[in-house]
Amino acid sequence: MFQDKRLLIYAPGEFGRGHSKTAEGVLRYGRNPVVGIVDASRSGTCADVIGIRPDVPFYPDVASALSAGPQALLLGTAPRGGRLPAEWRADIRLALEHGLDIISGLHHVLADDPEFRALSARHGGTIFDVREPPSDLPVGNAQVLSVPAQVVLTVGSDCAIGKMTASLEIEKSLVRRGRKPLFVPTGQTGIMIAGFGISIDRVIGDFMAGATEKLILEHAPGHDIVLVEGQGSLLHPGYSGVTLGLLHGAMPTEMILCHQPSRQFIRDTTMPIPPLPEVIALYEAMTLPLRKAKVIGIALNCFDLDEEHTRREIARVQELTGLPTTDVVKFGADCLAEAIDKARA
Amino acid sequence: MFQDKRLLIYAPGEFGRGHSKTAEGVLRYGRNPVVGIVDASRSGTCADVIGIRPDVPFYPDVASALSAGPQALLLGTAPRGGRLPAEWRADIRLALEHGLDIISGLHHVLADDPEFRALSARHGGTIFDVREPPSDLPVGNAQVLSVPAQVVLTVGSDCAIGKMTASLEIEKSLVRRGRKPLFVPTGQTGIMIAGFGISIDRVIGDFMAGATEKLILEHAPGHDIVLVEGQGSLLHPGYSGVTLGLLHGAMPTEMILCHQPSRQFIRDTTMPIPPLPEVIALYEAMTLPLRKAKVIGIALNCFDLDEEHTRREIARVQELTGLPTTDVVKFGADCLAEAIDKARA
Numbered sequence: 001m002f003q004d005k006r007l008l009i010y011a012p013g014e015f016g017r018g019h020s021k022t023a024e025g026v027l028r029y030g031r032n033p034v035v036g037i038v039d040a041s042r043s044g045t046c047a048d049v050i051g052i053r054p055d056v057p058f059y060p061d062v063a064s065a066l067s068a069g070p071q072a073l074l075l076g077t078a079p080r081g082g083r084l085p086a087e088w089r090a091d092i093r094l095a096l097e098h099g100l101d102i103i104s105g106l107h108h109v110l111a112d113d114p115e116f117r118a119l120s121a122r123h124g125g126t127i128f129d130v131r132e133p134p135s136d137l138p139v140g141n142a143q144v145l146s147v148p149a150q151v152v153l154t155v156g157s158d159c160a161i162g163k164m165t166a167s168l169e170i171e172k173s174l175v176r177r178g179r180k181p182l183f184v185p186t187g188q189t190g191i192m193i194a195g196f197g198i199s200i201d202r203v204i205g206d207f208m209a210g211a212t213e214k215l216i217l218e219h220a221p222g223h224d225i226v227l228v229e230g231q232g233s234l235l236h237p238g239y240s241g242v243t244l245g246l247l248h249g250a251m252p253t254e255m256i257l258c259h260q261p262s263r264q265f266i267r268d269t270t271m272p273i274p275p276l277p278e279v280i281a282l283y284e285a286m287t288l289p290l291r292k293a294k295v296i297g298i299a300l301n302c303f304d305l306d307e308e309h310t311r312r313e314i315a316r317v318q319e320l321t322g323l324p325t326t327d328v329v330k331f332g333a334d335c336l337a338e339a340i341d342k343a344r345a
Numbered sequence: 346m347f348q349d350k351r352l353l354i355y356a357p358g359e360f361g362r363g364h365s366k367t368a369e370g371v372l373r374y375g376r377n378p379v380v381g382i383v384d385a386s387r388s389g390t391c392a393d394v395i396g397i398r399p400d401v402p403f404y405p406d407v408a409s410a411l412s413a414g415p416q417a418l419l420l421g422t423a424p425r426g427g428r429l430p431a432e433w434r435a436d437i438r439l440a441l442e443h444g445l446d447i448i449s450g451l452h453h454v455l456a457d458d459p460e461f462r463a464l465s466a467r468h469g470g471t472i473f474d475v476r477e478p479p480s481d482l483p484v485g486n487a488q489v490l491s492v493p494a495q496v497v498l499t500v501g502s503d504c505a506i507g508k509m510t511a512s513l514e515i516e517k518s519l520v521r522r523g524r525k526p527l528f529v530p531t532g533q534t535g536i537m538i539a540g541f542g543i544s545i546d547r548v549i550g551d552f553m554a555g556a557t558e559k560l561i562l563e564h565a566p567g568h569d570i571v572l573v574e575g576q577g578s579l580l581h582p583g584y585s586g587v588t589l590g591l592l593h594g595a596m597p598t599e600m601i602l603c604h605q606p607s608r609q610f611i612r613d614t615t616m617p618i619p620p621l622p623e624v625i626a627l628y629e630a631m632t633l634p635l636r637k638a639k640v641i642g643i644a645l646n647c648f649d650l651d652e653e654h655t656r657r658e659i660a661r662v663q664e665l666t667g668l669p670t671t672d673v674v675k676f677g678a679d680c681l682a683e684a685i686d687k688a689r690a
Contacts, residue, residue: 081484082551107551139426140583141613205553205587206427206452206546234589237633238485241590242550248582268486271635285630288582290616 002103002128006033008062008070010091014077015039015058016049021160022105023076025189027053029168035068037076038091062091072101072125074192078160080268082107082131092116099123105131105188107202130191131199133211140209142290144251147220152340153252154230154299157259157279158266159239162328163230164190166258166299166336169328171227173337182223184215186246190229200249201231201242208242212249225340228252234282235266235273247286252293254343255283256336260301261313276321296343297336298325347448347473351378353407353415355436359422360384360403361394366505367450368421370534372398374513380413382421383436407436417446417470419537423505425613427452427476437461444468450476450533452547475536476544478556485554487635489596492565494527497685498597499575499644502604502624503611504584507673508575509535511603511644511681514673516572518682527568529560531591535574545594546576546587553587557594570685573597579627580611580618592631597638599688600628601681605646606658621666641688642681643670 007030011023015037027034027046034053037046040060047054059065062073073095079085084106092102092110096119104110104127111117111127120127144151152170154163167183167190174181183190185197196219203211212228220226228250232239257280265272273279280295287293298317302310310327318325324335352375356368360382372379372391379398382391385405392399404410407418418440424430429451437447437455441464449455449472456462456472465472489496497515499508512528512535519526528535530542541564548556557573565571573595577584602625610617618624625640632638643662647655655672663670669680 107549139613142582142616201549201551203550204452204546205548205550205590206584208550208586209583234631235633237487237593237596237635238554239551240593241553241586241588243586244579244589245550245586248585251582268484269635271487271633274634282630285627286579288580288616289619290582290614 002032002072002101004032005071005101006035006069007072007074008035008065008068009037009074009076010062011037011039011076012088013039013041015042020077022078022189022192024050025164026074026076026192027056029193035070036065038062038065062094066098070100072103074103075106078105084108093119096120096123096125099125101126101128103128103130103192105192105199107131130188131202133198133203137203137207138210138214139206140213140249142251143213144216144249145291147216147226149220149223150225150254150340150344151216151228151250151252152225152254152256153228153247153250154256154258155243155247155283155295156230156233157235157257157273157276158263159232159236160267161260161263162258162299162301166256166328166333167227167229168193169333170256170336170340173333174225174340177337177341179225179341180223181225181227182219184219184226184228186212186215186229186231200246201239205241205245208245209249212246216250233266234286235271235279237269244286248288251288251291253291254340255293255295256297256299257283257295258299258301262304276317280321296323297339298323299333299336300325300327302327302330347377347417347446349377350416350446351380351414352417352419353380353410353413353445354382354419354421355407356382356384356421357433358384358386360387365422367423367534367537369395370509371419371421371537372401374538380415381410383407383410407439411443415445417448419448420451423450429453438464441465441468441470444470446471446473448473448475448537450537450544452476475533476547478543478548482548482552483555483559484551485558485594487596488558489561489594490636492561492571494565494568495570495599495685495689496561496573496595496597497570497599497601498573498592498595499601499603500588500592500628500640501575501578502580502602502618502621503608504577504581505612506605506608507603507644507646511601511673511678512572512574513538514678515601515681515685518678519570519685522682522686524570524686525568526570526572527564529564529571529573531557531560531574531576545591546584550586550590553590554594557591561595578611579631580616580624582614589631593633596633596636598636599685600638600640601642601644602628602640603644603646607649621662625666641668642684643668644678644681645670645672647672647675
């Protein structure tokens with residue numbers, strides 16, 4: 001798709017403020033060179049905000065970043081509902097006028113936008129709408145049960161809580177243990193990182209489980225473990241249907257629960273997140289009798305806690321649930337990889 | 346849309362054989378005149394198969410039914426995955442050549458088919474793809490909690506088990522009790538019957554709950570009870586995501602569980618349907634803390650049992666669950682309407 005292109009990441013006013021997980025994911029795990037980040041509310045470099053990539057500076061807009069030589073503009077924040085904010089148009093137009101590709105995970109299909117399509121045709125930049133699913137998806141039917149690999153799904157107490165990151169860190173730890181894992185992306189950022197995948201939240205309801213199944217069936221061969229990126233949460237009133245489609249399509253052999261200790265309420269709601277043992281019980285109850293699965297470890301997202309508080313939270317959750325617990329960004333995912341290894345019959 | 350048009354119902358080889366719930370629903374509850382049913386595997390009239398509408402004869406194909414004067418061909422069976430069977434094309438072409446409208450609930454959008462579109466333009470028949478959702482749907486966010494009406498959702502131990510029928514029969518019983526109910530359709534047949542609605546299983550994952558919410562918010566005013574047609578089942582590996590999107594979008598105040606005593610396995614799978622108390626517990630566990638809801642009655646679909654067996658099953662399930670139980674087609678829905686009335690605080 002867009003391997004090796006030099007990226008300019010677009011996150012105006014949002015970088016590191018809770019809605020830029022796409023931008024941050026590509027910076028942490030992506031393989032492309034990154035020449036800069038557009039966010040007028042920031043100065044300095046990426047490292048000043050998320051502690052990595054001091055080579056990546058901020059720019060106030062696309063115009064001022066063109067001298068750094070980007071080949072593609074990657075839209076790195078996720079506006080609510082996936083629509084295109086009106087104030088982004090001028091920057092996208094400018095990028096296309098300079099022949100850049102556009103990489104987008106928005107619901108709004110940029111390649112269908114007449115103005116963008118015309119600019120793309122005139123100046124040669126390609127528009128990649130990574131969220132657009134293939135059109136020939138099947139209805140799910142538990143075909144994954146025929147795959148010999150372990151299937152580990154990350155699930156969450158809420159949406160946007162670290163499921164992709166947990167899957168990617170577990171992948172690294174499993175490689176070190178000599179396993180042959182495969183990260184299977186189900187959302188735009190994961191697809192941007194891995195170069196394949198289907199945005200399950202963009203798939204028509206009847207085919208969500210089937211799309212998940214298809215991804216696993218096609219890519220599992222050659223791997224002894226498939227790490228499926230989870231989406232949403234069974235507890236989020238807007239996105240829970242996607243989460244269940246993914247759970248019943250992936251038919252995991254094990255689950256890893258992702259949680260953020262400082263988050264008290266389900267995002268966009270006034271609903272408190274229930275105690276973790278209840279969340280675990282809910283996910284386990286919703287696995288089908290065809291293949292019941294357990295949550296076998298916890299990935300805590302303690303990005304907003306200092307090290308002492310993080311260790312205290314890890315100890316508390318480990319005590320509460322009896323499960324191996326870590327913050328995969330701060331301390332790696334080795335204990336989760338070990339639990340996954342042990343769970344293999 | 347297509348009020349008052351004389352319908353020819355298309356169900357080749359399938360009428361009354363388990364995949365023609367659209368055809369049967371329109372025959373039982375629709376308001377349009379019906380001139381015939383296309384099914385070469387049947388002879389006689391509709392009444393010979395489902396016991397109603399002796400005025401509606403079978404025809405072997407569209408050509409032989411044209412003399413009956415249909416104004417619209419309604420596609421009345423649901424092929425797996427919603428695709429258009431290749432062998433239907435000639436009949437649809439013939440109908441369009443004779444100026445008939447086409448009413449379709451398939452995933453395959455007939456109005457986008459170049460051949461059908463051209464015939465529609467040339468001969469004046471309109472193509473209604475009732476499954477196509479509106480494009481401006483929101484993300485769900487529990488807005489339904491602001492609606493003062495009771496919200497009753499039909500849920501199922503499996504898909505295609507009688508949820509729409511239960512909602513429609515409950516509507517009739519509630520009218521007799523002096524309530525002002527509204528049937529809110531969420532699938533193609535319901536839309537064909539009620540003249541409005543959104544096919545939730547055709548909505549993109551992220552917007553399923555939002556679409557449900559939107560339907561209720563727009564149509565609830567003037568009604569003291571909203572009867573939302575359920576879809577799929579939390580236990581069906583292919584469709585469960587749609588079911589949960591609908592459950593969290595509708596945020597019901599009460600649920601009615603639909604079940605078919607003779608069905609042992611979840612459709613398309615080798616998975617036994619769990620005992621009903623487990624199914625009930627699963628649905629209740631999956632209602633969100635924002636508004637927990639109970640299953641308060643059972644609608645059994647005993648179409649394939651004689652009256653004695655039906656009564657025995659009703660008694661058995663009532664004993665097992667402690668809940669009012671009926672077969673709404675054979676004995677009406679009065680006991681369910683009464684339970685709904687009583688549940689109003």
